[in-house]
Amino acid sequence: QKEVEQNSGPLSVPEGAIASLNCTYSDRGSQSFFWYRQYSGKSPELIMSIYSNGDKEDGRFTAQLNKASQYVSLLIRDSQPSDSATYLCAVNRFFWNNDMRFGAGTRLTVKP
């Protein structure tokens, strides 16, 4: 069983639409959850972190966490062509174990 799973996409949305990205994780003891954006050939860039059940909003981005379902998602409102990238879900497995594991990423294309 993969530790962190994402729908690989590609996901294509029109400009101005809401993009919805999903992620599930296998370790029930996972504590912290992150969404990174990665442009082709570049390093991952942190967008959001979340550690409590519920929603967390930051500008056009909303992260949602449901620990009972072992599910985390990212919503991007008013999607822009510049949002076109691969979005990586990452999970800190345990509080005392400080390495982070990534999903394979979902490629998002926002069409003008």
Place this chain on the structure above:
Amino acid sequence: EPEVTQTPSHQVTQMGQEVILRCVPISNHLYFYWYRQILGQKVEFLVSFYNNEISEKSEIFDDQFSVERPDGSNFTLKIRSTKLEDSAMYFCASRPGLLESNYGYTFGSGTRLTVV
């Protein structure tokens, strides 16, 4: 804004040669990491480093790999005898102390290693 700096940006080496990838983490960060990403694949954890020792390593990080913090600023990854399958982008990352465990890592811009 503080950055994680990696050098070189691109390294080409012959199979069997040793390479050293260099990183300068953010100065007040305490935890350091190496990840790699083979072209078209996911970002894979290699090793974490804290208090001058390895705290965890993955199954990828075998005897061919080693890490070192030779001084107060540099953090290096050495591959002793490179193989073709070591060709990948290698990312260094750092983060603050454990109490800030909810902070994401800051990644460097990466070193693209090509083994020929």
